[in-house]
Amino acid sequence: MGLQDKLKNIKSTGIKLAATTGNQRNDALIAVKNALMSEKESIFEANKIDVSDAEKQGLTKSVIKRLGFDEKKLAGVIDGINELISLPDPIGKVLLARSLDEGLDLYRISVPIGVICLIFEARPDALVQIASLCIKSGNCAVLKGGSETKNTNRVLFNIISKAACSVLPEGCLVQIEERNEVNDLLSCSDSIDLIIPRGSNAFVRYIMSNTTIPVMGHADGVCHIYVDSEADIEMALKITLDAKTQYTSVCNAVETILINKNIADTFIPLFARMMTEAGVKLHGNSEFVQKLDEVCGKEITCEHMGDDDYHTEYLDYACSCKLVDDIDEAIDHINRFGSHHTDSIITKNKDKIEHFMEMVDSADCMSNCSTRFSDGFRYGFGAEVGISTGKLHARGPVGLEGLMTYKYKLYGSGQIVGDYSSGIKQFRFKDIK
Amino acid sequence: MGLQDKLKNIKSTGIKLAATTGNQRNDALIAVKNALMSEKESIFEANKIDVSDAEKQGLTKSVIKRLGFDEKKLAGVIDGINELISLPDPIGKVLLARSLDEGLDLYRISVPIGVICLIFEARPDALVQIASLCIKSGNCAVLKGGSETKNTNRVLFNIISKAACSVLPEGCLVQIEERNEVNDLLSCSDSIDLIIPRGSNAFVRYIMSNTTIPVMGHADGVCHIYVDSEADIEMALKITLDAKTQYTSVCNAVETILINKNIADTFIPLFARMMTEAGVKLHGNSEFVQKLDEVCGKEITCEHMGDDDYHTEYLDYACSCKLVDDIDEAIDHINRFGSHHTDSIITKNKDKIEHFMEMVDSADCMSNCSTRFSDGFRYGFGAEVGISTGKLHARGPVGLEGLMTYKYKLYGSGQIVGDYSSGIKQFRFKDIK
Numbered sequence: 001m002g003l004q005d006k007l008k009n010i011k012s013t014g015i016k017l018a019a020t021t022g023n024q025r026n027d028a029l030i031a032v033k034n035a036l037m038s039e040k041e042s043i044f045e046a047n048k049i050d051v052s053d054a055e056k057q058g059l060t061k062s063v064i065k066r067l068g069f070d071e072k073k074l075a076g077v078i079d080g081i082n083e084l085i086s087l088p089d090p091i092g093k094v095l096l097a098r099s100l101d102e103g104l105d106l107y108r109i110s111v112p113i114g115v116i117c118l119i120f121e122a123r124p125d126a127l128v129q130i131a132s133l134c135i136k137s138g139n140c141a142v143l144k145g146g147s148e149t150k151n152t153n154r155v156l157f158n159i160i161s162k163a164a165c166s167v168l169p170e171g172c173l174v175q176i177e178e179r180n181e182v183n184d185l186l187s188c189s190d191s192i193d194l195i196i197p198r199g200s201n202a203f204v205r206y207i208m209s210n211t212t213i214p215v216m217g218h219a220d221g222v223c224h225i226y227v228d229s230e231a232d233i234e235m236a237l238k239i240t241l242d243a244k245t246q247y248t249s250v251c252n253a254v255e256t257i258l259i260n261k262n263i264a265d266t267f268i269p270l271f272a273r274m275m276t277e278a279g280v281k282l283h284g285n286s287e288f289v290q291k292l293d294e295v296c297g298k299e300i301t302c303e304h305m306g307d308d309d310y311h312t313e314y315l316d317y318a319c320s321c322k323l324v325d326d327i328d329e330a331i332d333h334i335n336r337f338g339s340h341h342t343d344s345i346i347t348k349n350k351d352k353i354e355h356f357m358e359m360v361d362s363a364d365c366m367s368n369c370s371t372r373f374s375d376g377f378r379y380g381f382g383a384e385v386g387i388s389t390g391k392l393h394a395r396g397p398v399g400l401e402g403l404m405t406y407k408y409k410l411y412g413s414g415q416i417v418g419d420y421s422s423g424i425k426q427f428r429f430k431d432i433k
Numbered sequence: 434m435g436l437q438d439k440l441k442n443i444k445s446t447g448i449k450l451a452a453t454t455g456n457q458r459n460d461a462l463i464a465v466k467n468a469l470m471s472e473k474e475s476i477f478e479a480n481k482i483d484v485s486d487a488e489k490q491g492l493t494k495s496v497i498k499r500l501g502f503d504e505k506k507l508a509g510v511i512d513g514i515n516e517l518i519s520l521p522d523p524i525g526k527v528l529l530a531r532s533l534d535e536g537l538d539l540y541r542i543s544v545p546i547g548v549i550c551l552i553f554e555a556r557p558d559a560l561v562q563i564a565s566l567c568i569k570s571g572n573c574a575v576l577k578g579g580s581e582t583k584n585t586n587r588v589l590f591n592i593i594s595k596a597a598c599s600v601l602p603e604g605c606l607v608q609i610e611e612r613n614e615v616n617d618l619l620s621c622s623d624s625i626d627l628i629i630p631r632g633s634n635a636f637v638r639y640i641m642s643n644t645t646i647p648v649m650g651h652a653d654g655v656c657h658i659y660v661d662s663e664a665d666i667e668m669a670l671k672i673t674l675d676a677k678t679q680y681t682s683v684c685n686a687v688e689t690i691l692i693n694k695n696i697a698d699t700f701i702p703l704f705a706r707m708m709t710e711a712g713v714k715l716h717g718n719s720e721f722v723q724k725l726d727e728v729c730g731k732e733i734t735c736e737h738m739g740d741d742d743y744h745t746e747y748l749d750y751a752c753s754c755k756l757v758d759d760i761d762e763a764i765d766h767i768n769r770f771g772s773h774h775t776d777s778i779i780t781k782n783k784d785k786i787e788h789f790m791e792m793v794d795s796a797d798c799m800s801n802c803s804t805r806f807s808d809g810f811r812y813g814f815g816a817e818v819g820i821s822t823g824k825l826h827a828r829g830p831v832g833l834e835g836l837m838t839y840k841y842k843l844y845g846s847g848q849i850v851g852d853y854s855s856g857i858k859q860f861r862f863k864d865i866k
Contacts, residue, residue, distance in 0.1 A: 011794075015768060019791050098813055104802060106812055113824050114794070193824050212642055214825045235847040242849035335448065357842045358452050361444075361547070369537060369845025378853070379539055379841070380531055380862035391546050391626050391838040392647045393826040405824040408812070409790045412802025414668045416675035420811070429813035 003184045006174050007115075007142070007191040014114040014140040016169040022089030028135050028167040033081045035163035036128070036156075040074055043159070046151040047124065054148055062249075067149050069124040069156075077128040080383065084136045087382055090400050091138050097432035101425065103413035105432060110404045112138040114193040117185055119207065121199045122146025127153055131160050131173060133383055137403040142185070142192065144176040146199075153177075186211035196386055201313065216402065218389040220313045221251030221341040223371040226330040226356070227271075228347035229262035235368060236267065236346040237274055243344070243370040245278050249315045251387060252342050252364075252374045256310055256320040258330045264291055264323055272300040281318040283309075288321050310337040327352050331359045338362060340389045342374040363389055363396035436617045439607050440548075440575070440624040447547040447573040449602040455522030461568050461600040466514045468596035469561070469589075473507055476592070479584040480557065487581055495682075500582050502557040502589075510561040513816065517569045520815055523833050524571050530865035534858060536846035538865060543837045545571040547626040550618055552640065554632045555579025560586055564593050564606060566816055570836040575618070575625065577609040579632070586610075619644035629819055634746065649835065651822040653746045654684030654774040656804040659763040659789070660704075661780035662695035668801060669700065669779040670707055676777070676803040678711050682748045684820060685775050685797075685807045689743055689753040691763045697724055697756055705733040708752070716745070717754040724756060743770040760785050764792045771795060773822045775807040796822055796829035 036043070047069040054064050096108035116139045120126045127145050134141035145153040157175040164173060176185065185192065186207070195215045197207040205219040225243055227236045243254035259267055272292060275282060282302040284292065289302050302321070305312070310320055310333070324330045327345070334343050344366035345356040357365040364374040374397055376384025381399030388394050394402035419425040469476070480502040487497050529541035549572045553559045560578050567574035578586040590608040597606060609618065618625065619640065628648045630640040638652040658676055660669045676687035692700055705725060708715060716736040717725065725735050735754070738745070743753055743766065757763045760778070767776050777799035778789040790798040797807040807830055809817025814832030821827050827835035852858040 012765075012768065015792055015794050100806075100811065100813060104806075209645055212645065214647065214823070216825075232847070238847065238849055242851045246849070246851045246854070332445075335445065353844070357840075359448060361448050362840065364841045364843065366843040367845060369843060369848040370850050372850035373533075373537075373843055373845075373848070374841070378533065378850070378860065380533060380860065390647070395838055396841045405828055407790075407795065408797045408807070408829045410797065410799040410802060410806055411786070412800060412806075414665070414671065415802040415806070416671055416679070417803050417805035417811070418675045418679045421679070427811065427813065 003176070003181050003188070006176075007188055009171060010115050010140050010142070010174065010191050013169050013171045014112070017140055017172045018091065018112045018114070018138045020138060020168060022091065024167055025089070025135055025138060026085050028164045029081050029085050029132060031163040031166055032132065032135070032160050033078055035159045036074065036078065039159050040071075043069060043074070043124075043152060043155050046155040047149070049151045050149045059148070063122075063148075066121075066123050067152075069152055073125050077125050080129055081132050084132050084383055087136065087400065090136070090404050095406055099428070099430045099432050100410075101415065101428050104415050105411045107409045107411075108406050109409055111407050113403055113405050115140040115142065115191060116403060117142040117144070117192045117195045117213075119144045119182060119195065119197045119199070120146065122148035124149050124152040124156055126198075127156050128160065129383070131157075131164070133385060133400065133403065134173070135164055135168065136383070137400055139403050140172045140174070142174045142176060144182055144185075147179060150177060186213065189213045198386060214393070216386065216388050216390060216394060216398065218251060218339065218341060218387050220339045221253070221387075222256065222311060222313050222337060222339045223252055223254045223341055224256045224258055224330075224334045224338055224343040225254050225371065226258040226324070226327070226334070226343070226345045227260060227263065227267060228327060228345060228349065228352060229260040230349045230352065231260075231263060231267075231346040232348060233263070233267055233270065237270055239344070239346060239368070239370050240271065241274055241278060243372055244275070244280055244319050245317065246370070246372055248317055250372070252371050253315065254319065254344075254371045255313050256322065256337070258322050258324050258333060260327075260330075261323050261325055265295055268292060269295050272296055272302075275319070276300050279317045282321055283312070283318060284321040287323055291323060313339075327356060331356060335359075335361050341387070342366065342371045344369060344371050363387070436609070436614050436621070439609075440621055442604060443548050443573050443575070443607065443624055446602050446604045447545070450573055450605045451524065451545045451547070451571045453571060453601060455524065457600055458522070458568055458571060459518050461597045462514050462518050462565060464596040464599055465565065465568070465593050466511055468592045469507065469511065472592050473504075476502060476507070476557075476585060476588050479588040480582070482584045483582045492581070496555075496581075499554075499556050500585075502585055506558050510558050513562055514565050517565050517816055520569065520833065523569070523837050528839055532861070532863045532865050533843075534848065534861050537848050538844045540842045540844075541839050542842055544840050546836055546838045548573045548575065548624060549836060550575040550577070550625045550628045550646075552577045552615060552628065552630045552632070553579065555581035557582050557585040557589055559631075560589050561593065562816070564590075564597070566818060566833065566836065567606070568597055568601065569816070570833055572836050573605045573607070575607045575609060577615055577618070580612060583610060619646065622646050631819060647826070649819065649821050649823060649827060649831065651684060651772065651774060651820050653772045654686070654820075655689065655744060655746050655770060655772045656685055656687045656774055657689045657691055657763075657767045657771055657776040658687050658804065659691040659757070659760070659767070659776070659778045660693060660696065660700060661760060661778060661782065661785055662693040663782045663785065664693075664696060664700075664779040665781060666696070666700055666703065670703055672777070672779060672801070672803050673704065674707055674711060676805055677708070677713055677752050678750065679803070679805055681750055683805070685804050686748065687752065687777075687804045688746050689755065689770070691755050691757050691766060693763075694756050694758060698728055701725060701728050705729055705735075709733050712750045714751040715754055716751060720756055721754050746772075760789060764789060768792075768794050774820070775799065775804045777802060777804050796820070
């Protein structure tokens with residue numbers, strides 16, 4: 001079946017799905033949960049094929065670990081589904097209630113976006129999470145997972161889809177397996193309301209540049225920490241180490257440390273030794289390398305980088321370092337080289353914190369804590385859809401509400417506009433309690 | 434100066450503009466208002482040239498009326514600026530305040546989107562309104578007005594820009610005059626955060642299909658009224674007449690009337706005579722024409738249309754008519770042929786109203802009132818940016834808040850993620866009052 005056929009009725013299915021009750025969607029999640037548990041052996045079996053294929057292809061251990069789906073990962077996704085079930089229904093929230101005149105009442109009500117296409121990395125647990133989020137929020141989902149887990153994905157999708165559609169409208173979940181279908185998807189603006197791509201920078205950027213369908217997500221995460229002249233040095237060391245090494249391959253890991261010149265002599269020797277001991281390779285421009293040599297002798301090695309290379313996202317045990325004159329040079333650097341994702345200032349000066357938060361044009365501006373905190377779970381949003389560096393619709397960590405839009409409902413009793421434009425009647429705006 | 438040069442620094446200007454106070458932006462609006470009043474003669478003079486050019490080119494009277502800028506229109510835009518000044522500052526609203534743990538406080542704060550490109554029809558008052566909205570909301574504006582008012586636009590822009598920049602950062606308003614620059618704009622995703630196009634369907638659709646920059650607006654407005662079997666006939670007549678004829682050239686005017694077969698014999702004779710008397714030309718498929726002939730004899734003429742032609746947006750004294758079996762056929766028709774803009778049901782049955790509002794996939798769903806109510810001013814939003822038929826970011830009539838986004842600010846006191854992932858610390862989410 002071609003993509004056009006698969007998507008032919010999805011818009012109208014979306015409307016039916018949006019009209020289901022919160023209880024029905026929770027029942028669907030319960031059915032999914034039960035099916036995953038009772039059919040777990042078939043999932044594990046399919047996953048063994050993917051893992052063995054990956055080993056034959058010589059993929060790295062960390063990649064193979066991500067591809068795996070075992071009892072522990074199953075328990076994780078079941079926990080996630082239970083959490084989703086416990087969350088309030090996102091559909092039908094009254095976002096505004098206003099009487100325009102007697103017998104003319106306006107409501108803004110939350111509704112699902114409709115049809116969401118999610119393209120995600122080779123992680124079987126991601127498929128379960130994403131499908132569950134769409135079920136909870138009443139959105140049709142078009143799912144394309146990484147091909148390295150195609151056997152696991154197929155089994156998981158069939159289990160989830162069958163269980164969900166025992167309660168919800170047939171066809172509300174669609175799986176895409178062929179890579180070439182992704183290109184076809186990009187032109188389906190009649191069927192798809194939103195694309196959420198996850199994966200490599202190049203891939204996400206490709207999606208963003210090749211479709212007129214709205215895209216939510218982030219290409220890269222070049223995050224910064226600025227260590228100010230008034231920083232608590234010990235705190236700055238602890239935070240930079242955490243932000244760089246706690247989990248290097250994620251978008252909210254720090255990539256560039258900006259160091260105020262006034263504390264360079266004190267901070268750099270401690271920082272450079274700490275990072276080197278942790279296995280982090282330092283990179284810096286001529287000025288930084290010179291200062292490093294001056295304060296550490298030649299004891300610490302540092303890769304030389306050009307002044308225009310500070311866009312680099314390592315996602316690894318490496319970071320860029322730079323000296324700056326003051327907070328404004330740091331802010332200018334971040335706005336120029338950053339990706340508007342997450343940036344943190346370390347300082348005891350409250351005015352500088354406010355100035356930094358105001359002038360840094362990023363989704364998440366922080367003070368005196370690790371950039372790694374920018375995450376839907378850590379922000380207390382429960383389920384996380386992803387992190388958006390775009391400014392429209394949703395920005396920063398996106399929870400369930402990022403999958404929602406609203407509609408207006410206006411209840412009249414015979415009103416016409418002519419009466420108001422001629423002055424026979426006047427609007428009398430009043431909030432409805 | 435080329436477009437690239439004009440936009441080179443606009444992102445950083447936007448950051449400076451976002452950091453201005455509400456008082457500064459109100460002072461800028463006062464300066465703009467005063468300058469418009471004191472330099473009004475130069476505006477009127479430039480406008481005379483545009484109007485005389487338009488007359489020479491033989492443009493229609495209604496177009497020429499829209500191009501004109503006189504004392505009355507000046508008074509209108511001054512009223513608008515005064516209203517904007519009276520509105521609360523949209524920047525800096527606390528949208529969420531949550532403590533994640535002791536000494537780790539998260540805030541979601543409203544901020545301007547940044548740089549907004551507005552492409553609008555040949556109406557000099559629109560330039561003033563749009564520039565004022567951007568000043569109030571702290572957004573840089575790239576403005577391209579209809580070429581038929583190029584002389585008026587130039588004078589207006591110079592007056593507004595000079596006055597605004599006496600208070601606000603230089604370069605926060607940019608004017609584009611050449612039509613070919615619009616095409617260049619569409620690829621400026623590094624400089625422009627959002628495009629709001631207004632104008633003909635074809636033009637808006639062209640913009641939407643040729644840029645990866647987010648676009649907010651609507652191409653067409655094929656709005657419906659469904660006259661149910663349980664409609665109050667007199668109310669249905671009054672509302673359909675208003676929705677069709679109160680102002681025909683606007684997007685929220687009704688284009689298609691769907692009539693339940695059970696009331697056709699009563700409703701159609703009254704409806705057809707009323708519309709014909711009002712100068713509205715009826716269009717209908719074979720079934721409708723046959724019914725019309727049956728109930729009105731051949732007294733009323735009706736243009737025959739195919740069953741697939743119901744996408745038509747007349748924006749004129751004309752409307753499509755169709756018989757439907759029931760509410761569900763009406764809903765299916767609207768979701769298939771409509772433009773997800775505004776649709777209204779006329780019925781006394783409350784269950785049908787709820788069913789219609791739930792199942793019609795439009796920004797504005799109404800009952801027992803005219804589609805013409807879907808408008809920012811009538812909804813009580815004050816200033817209106819436009820109407821969006823997209824589902825992302827803003828939907829339906831868009832007020833000032835459609836020009837805003839948010840950023841997260843996280844204030845820490847030394848926290849690292851490692852402590853939470855190792856279990857040394859736990860998140861303790863608490864709303865901050």
